[in-house]
Structures are given as structure tokens and as C-alpha cells.
Amino acid sequence: MNLDLDRYFLELALDEAENALMENTYPIGAVIVDEDNNIISKGRNQVHPHQDATAHAEIIAIRNGGQAILQGKASRQKFTIYTSLEPCPMCTGAILFANMKKVVWLLNDDIGFGGYRKIKEANLFDARFDEVEMVEEPNEDLKRRQQELMRKWSTNPNHIVQLRKDLK
Numbered sequence: 001m002n003l004d005l006d007r008y009f010l011e012l013a014l015d016e017a018e019n020a021l022m023e024n025t026y027p028i029g030a031v032i033v034d035e036d037n038n039i040i041s042k043g044r045n046q047v048h049p050h051q052d053a054t055a056h057a058e059i060i061a062i063r064n065g066g067q068a069i070l071q072g073k074a075s076r077q078k079f080t081i082y083t084s085l086e087p088c089p090m091c092t093g094a095i096l097f098a099n100m101k102k103v104v105w106l107l108n109d110d111i112g113f114g115g116y117r118k119i120k121e122a123n124l125f126d127a128r129f130d131e132v133e134m135v136e137e138p139n140e141d142l143k144r145r146q147q148e149l150m151r152k153w154s155t156n157p158n159h160i161v162q163l164r165k166d167l168k
């Protein structure tokens with residue numbers, strides 16, 4: 001049951017990732033749910049549309065969930081964030097600040113800026129990381145869909161390799 005719910009929310013995160021790619025930016029999406037599995041907020045990468053280097057999917061979802069997340073701190077309600085790619089160092093920090101009890105992602109990021117496992121394994125902020133359950137790559141088929149989005153992104157005109165080519 002729980003795994004099926006995880007899958008359902010990961011599919012929604014993947015939908016957001018697909019929307020991001022259509023907007024010619026990093027195909028990454030995120031969804032935040034409360035302990036009763038109500039969706040609190042969604043986010044997708046908006047780095048290129050907003051020309052904002054910090055507009056990552058997880059950051060946008062946390063911002064969109066602002067009031068609920070802060071009220072949760074008072075009422076001791078915690079949240080789960082689903083994201084299509086392993087969080088970067090910035091988003092890992094934001095997740096530790098944002099009252100999450102669980103983080104689930106579809107695809108590990110070993111070649112890019114994946115940071116969650118590196119920072120956790122560095123045994124920094126142990127007390128905070130110990131409060132957050134981590135689930136990596138639970139669904140092979142959804143993982144492959146995210147990999148396919150990353151592959152499509154690599155040839156997008158806004159991808160850094162393409163942008164540099166345009167400068168030559």
C-alpha cells in the first residue's frame with residue numbers, strides 16, 4: 001500500500017518533470033504530501049524560464065508549501081517530498097529545514113550535482129538526517145522514464161553544452 005502511494009506521488013513528480021522539459025529547463029519535478037497523503041504543493045524546475053539558478057523543483061515545491069510547512073512545525077506534522085532526481089546540495093539543505101520526515105527520489109544523480117547521499121554519508125548534521133527516511137530509486141520503470149527525460153534534456157537548446165556551442 002505504502003509503496004503504491006509512493007509510486008503514485010512519484011508519477012505526479014514525473015509529470016511535473018515532463019512539464020519542465022516542455023518549458024526548456026531541467027526535467028525535474030517534486031511533490032510534497034502530508035501525513036494523511038494530502039498533496040501540499042508541487043514544483044518543477046524553473047531555472048531557465050525564470051532565469052533563476054536557485055529555482056530547483058524541490059525549492060519551488062517547498063516555497064509553494066510555505067504556510068502548511070511552517071504550521072506543521074508548530075503542530076508537529078511532518079511531510080514527505082517526492083522528487084524525480086536525487087536532490088542537489090542546495091535542495092538537501094532546504095529539505096533539512098523544511099520539516100520532512102521522508103524523501104523519495106526516482107533516479108540517483110552520480111554524474112550531476114546529486115548531493116543528498118554525499119552529505120548524509122559525510123556524517124554532517126547527523127541528528128537532522130536521522131529524522132529523514134531516504135528512499136532512492138524505488139521503481140525501475142519510473143526511473144527509466146526519468147533517465148529518458150535526462151537524455152532528452154542533454155540535447156535541449158538550453159542545456160549548458162548546447163549553450164556553449166552557441167557561443168562559439
Ligand SMILES: [Zn+2]
Binds near residue numbers: 057087
Ligand atoms: Zn536542487
